[in-house]
Amino acid sequence: REDALDLYGFLNSFDLVFFEMLIAISGVGPKMAMSILSIAPTKLLASAIAKEDLTFFTRVSGVGRKTAEKIILELKDKVHKLGIDVEEFEVGDSEVLDALESLGYSARDAQNSLRQLPKDIKGIENRIKEALKMLGRRQK
Secondary structure (H helix, E strand, O other): OOOOOOOOOOOOHHHHHHHHHHHOOOOOOHHHHHHHHHOOOHHHHHHHHHOOOHHHHHOOOOOOHHHHHHHHHHHHHHHHHHOOOHHHOOOOHHHHHHHHHHOOOOHHHHHHHHHHOOOOOOOHHHHHHHHHHHHHHHHO
């Protein structure tokens, strides 16, 4: 495997930077890093790190509690230096994404609806309800 040549593509430079930061962590290889990057937009990943949201990372296949803690510990300071607005997403938004995806919505649609939610809507249940309303309006 060491002599294998693998190519990875990224939609933007933030994804590439995050990928490089993730694979620099002991125990996180390219495959796990790509799995982490595939569950949410980079800003949500940064938000989860800043807010120390362990459940966000443990929902990725192969990421246990210890690995999630290590990711958060090693990347917390680096995320702040990148200048990403971590306040764009609320605590618990990873659960909102999970709920929408389990209802059959694509990850992209779920993320887009989450981005458009007003900041004054608090609580996981309320955010899911509003996101579902938005998704329902789009399908009509």
